[in-house]
Amino acid sequence: MTMLKIDNLQANVADKPILKGLSLEINPGEIHAIMGPNGAGKSTLGYTLGGRPGYEVTGGSVEFAGQNLLDLEPHERAAAGLFLGFQYPVEIPGVSFVQFLREAANAQRKGRGEEPYSGGEFLKLAKEKAGLLKMDMDMLKRAVNVGFSGGEKKRAEMVQMGILDPKLAILDETDSGLDIDALRICGEGINSIMRAPDKAVLLITHYQRLLDYVKPDFVHVLAGGRIVKSGGPELAHQLEDEGYEAVVA
Amino acid sequence: MSEVAALPTRKDEDFRYSDIDALGTLWPVAREEIAVADGAEDTLQIVLDDSEAIARHIAISVGKGATFDLRVLSAGPTYGRIALDVTLAEDADFTLGAAQLATGTETLEIVTDVHHTGPNATSAQVVRTVLADHATGTYLGRIAVARGADGTDAEQSVRAMLLDRTATANARPELEIFADDVKAAHGCAVGELDADGLFYLMSRGLPPAEAKRLMLQAFIAEAFTGAPDEEALSEAALVRLGTLVETGL
Numbered sequence: 001m002t003m004l005k006i007d008n009l010q011a012n013v014a015d016k017p018i019l020k021g022l023s024l025e026i027n028p029g030e031i032h033a034i035m036g037p038n039g040a041g042k043s044t045l046g047y048t049l050g051g052r053p054g055y056e057v058t059g060g061s062v063e064f065a066g067q068n069l070l071d072l073e074p075h076e077r078a079a080a081g082l083f084l085g086f087q088y089p090v091e092i093p094g095v096s097f098v099q100f101l102r103e104a105a106n107a108q109r110k111g112r113g114e115e116p117y118s119g120g121e122f123l124k125l126a127k128e129k130a131g132l133l134k135m136d137m138d139m140l141k142r143a144v145n146v147g148f149s150g151g152e153k154k155r156a157e158m159v160q161m162g163i164l165d166p167k168l169a170i171l172d173e174t175d176s177g178l179d180i181d182a183l184r185i186c187g188e189g190i191n192s193i194m195r196a197p198d199k200a201v202l203l204i205t206h207y208q209r210l211l212d213y214v215k216p217d218f219v220h221v222l223a224g225g226r227i228v229k230s231g232g233p234e235l236a237h238q239l240e241d242e243g244y245e246a247v248v249a
Numbered sequence: 250m251s252e253v254a255a256l257p258t259r260k261d262e263d264f265r266y267s268d269i270d271a272l273g274t275l276w277p278v279a280r281e282e283i284a285v286a287d288g289a290e291d292t293l294q295i296v297l298d299d300s301e302a303i304a305r306h307i308a309i310s311v312g313k314g315a316t317f318d319l320r321v322l323s324a325g326p327t328y329g330r331i332a333l334d335v336t337l338a339e340d341a342d343f344t345l346g347a348a349q350l351a352t353g354t355e356t357l358e359i360v361t362d363v364h365h366t367g368p369n370a371t372s373a374q375v376v377r378t379v380l381a382d383h384a385t386g387t388y389l390g391r392i393a394v395a396r397g398a399d400g401t402d403a404e405q406s407v408r409a410m411l412l413d414r415t416a417t418a419n420a421r422p423e424l425e426i427f428a429d430d431v432k433a434a435h436g437c438a439v440g441e442l443d444a445d446g447l448f449y450l451m452s453r454g455l456p457p458a459e460a461k462r463l464m465l466q467a468f469i470a471e472a473f474t475g476a477p478d479e480e481a482l483s484e485a486a487l488v489r490l491g492t493l494v495e496t497g498l
Contacts, residue, residue, distance in 0.1 A: 078454035094467025
């Protein structure tokens with residue numbers, strides 16, 4: 001069964017059409033990369049799929065794991081197995097990562113009719129996933145993203161993904177703001193958390209470099225609110241060599 | 250400030266935002282006296298969690314080198330007023346940490362008049378107000394530093410959060426300084442919950458009410474930091490915040 005089926009999706013931001021008939025299908029076990037120039041609608045796609053207020057769907061449909069995704073509230077999308085990795089993770093003073101993530105994970109489990117994690121179980125899980133991303137557990141006891149460097153924020157996003165264990169991860173420019181080592185750590189994190197026959201990833205990126213670590217099965221070029229070209233991993237290299245303009249034209 | 254025998258009107262600055270009808274049923278308000286002896290340490294917690302209207306007027310005298318730590322949780326009364334007259338002798342220290350949490354048509358107010366009469370005394374007021382529906386929350390805070398009260402260190406941090414645009418927050422800081430070498434810092438802000446933060450929390454699976462409650466819990470936390478019974482106050486506040494986010498419009 002198809003995991004995500006986007007059909008002719010149209011969306012406005014502040015009454016301005018940004019997505020203009022985007023179609024894409026993702027099957028379990030696949031990693032897709034969406035690349036495209038600035039302003040193509042890449043982040044809008046991520047936010048629209050995540051259900052962010054202000055991103056208004058004006059046409060088309062999105063089916064996720066057999067449900068109409070667009071009918072669901074953001075937290076219901078998460079409980080259904082969708083994870084949105086933010087390009088700019090938000091700082092929330094006074095709320096600790098551990099507290100927030102445990103409540104979030106348990107809210108998701110409740111939504112699926114599963115037993116909540118006990119404090120001990122949760123800490124063990126958090127420690128394991130933090131270790132995967134080479135992140136000190138002490139950082140997760142701090143307020144959400146407050147005082148984190150750009151790279152730490154992105155690693156913390158991946159730790160959250162590991163804990164929440166989604167079916168589909170939409171990762172919006174996870175590679176931006178990362179140095180070479182952090183890029184490798186995040187790439188390996190994505191592979192170990194999401195490379196599975198029953199999971200899928202949609203990577204939104206400007207650059208080829210993350211794709212050296214997370215090998216996509218499919219690469220799509222987004223321009224002007226539509227997917228204008230699709231291919232295999234070689235397409236990413238072609239874009240890197242020739243630029244968007246040449247490939248899209 | 251002393252509460253006169255005749256029922257005040259809204260022309261009286263200290264009662265400008267009061268619910269005068271409710272106050273009329275409580276008038277006259279007896280003045281309670283607290284005296285902290287020289288060098289002594291004392292604490293008081295006031296928790297208003299009943300729906301009945303209440304007004305208290307407390308005069309607090311903090312002796313030389315003495316400390317007084319007062320925490321207020323106003324979470325329930327249809328009308329709740331706490332008026333404090335505080336007099337600080339040399340080297341005395343006074344802390345007020347207060348949270349006012351209101352919904353419906355409730356009117357909550359805290360009025361403080363802190364007099365630094367001797368040198369080198371310190372005072373801090375941290376007031377956090379959360380308002381839903383048509384509630385009104387007011388903090389009027391006056392700090393007077395008398396001639397000769399050199400080396401005074403006075404601080405006010407006043408913040409209000411409106412959950413609905415129909416709620417009203419009033420804040421008025423007032424400083425009157427007749428001494429030298431005085432530190433008097435005050436900050437005052439009225440705002441709404443950060444929409445980006447809320448979406449971030451919801452995208453991780455927290456239902457909207459839970460996400461709001463978590464952010465509000467963080468917002469009021471500072472009022473109870475270091476309180477002798479911080480945990481009990483926070484727990485009681487949390488219950489009320491749950492009601493606020495659910496009864497909000």
